[in-house]
Amino acid sequence: MRFDGTDDYVSTDDLTMAVNAAITLERPLLVKGEPGTGKTELARQVAQALGLPMIEWNVKSTTKAQQGLYEYDAVSRLRDSQLGDEKVNDVANYIRKGKLWQAFEADGKVVLLIDEVDKADIEFPNDLLQELDKMEFHVYETGETVKARQRPIVIITSNNEKELPDAFLRRCFFHYIKFPDHDTLRKIVEVHHPDIKPALLTSALTQFYELREQPGLKKKPSTSEVLDWLKLLLAEDLDAEDLKRDGANALPKLHGALLKNEQDVHLFERLAFMARRQGR
Structure with missing residues (x-):
């Protein structure tokens, strides 16, 4: 599995090398650069070139790492219990799967884009360390452990708005997209x-x-x-x-x-x- 660019995306030699190095090492590719230099588009083109589906997680300032795993809708469960709905007996009915869960349970390999990771709180990258490293997480409400069927190709973008933790950087292959000559x-x-x-x-x-x-x-x-x-x-x-x-x-x-x-x-x-x- 090798990325060599596409007809619609001009990939420099060093960017192509970075993508393939991350695939070989099975580590997230952290891509930094000025806004508008094609960081997000890179993930789409990698997915297209390799013939893989893409799952996109757009990070905002209010995004929490837990949302990428799953969210438990306790409010809906309480409301349904008051209405006597039988589905309250199965807590799994109130678990909303996040983007990482979707990537982990996919039948084949996918490209997972975590876009603009630096928008979120400084703890956001640290809270994803274990999940991105071990490719598994625990669902406390149901007691199950979700493991990736196949390790996704993870591409993480940053506009360099804030420094990322060293522990997070150690787990990534890094590339800075220079402004094109x-x-x-x-x-x-x-x-x-x-x-x-x-x-x-x-x-x-x-x-x-x-x-x-x-x-x-x-x-x-x-x-x-x-x-x-x-x-x-x-x-x-x-x-x-x-x-x-x-x-x-x-x-x-x-x-x-x-x-x-x-x-x-x-x-x-x-x-x-x-x-x-x-x-x-």
Whole structure:
């Protein structure tokens, strides 16, 4: 079982190696990187390439590790007991299986995505250590032990919003997705927009990297945002000449796809103002 990328996803050599190393070691693959660099999409593409089903657990700030195992609905059981419902005699009727349980009981191997693990409380990763290591957990209400029929391929993503515990990191194979260089980004764009004219692509990527490298920028635009921007440029039927800027306008065309806060927009407006003053 080996991942070599897909037609829809440009995987660099080091990312491909990381995926296959995690599969070989049977350890979770922890993927970090800027938002929008394809971390979540990686799991989907691994599942597609290997022909495996995917189970996705989207972590939120309120998510608890226990929810990934199971939840016991005591309130519903109490209500049913008051109504005289016979199903209250079997506590299993009130156990809701979590994403890990679903992955463990699957008939075959699956890809389990734990997305944005750093959003949750700092104890969240520690609370999953044993389950991800031993691939089993105990259900206290029923007394059963749930063991994985086949060890899933676990991919965990993080936007680096907070540090993860050392004990958790030791159990993972780690990879940081660097922001793609010019050639890699060109390949990514050509996958999504195969008919884009070379001159437009060259001009757009030049502007994009100049924008990303602007000192003082609060939020650098990501891969997903440049793809959206190019989609808009194509929809408006713009060409390389249309993208040319003068000193009076430092903002790129349709900049709302790239700049996502007012501070960054004001930064480029100030640059344009300074350029106009110097040009007098």
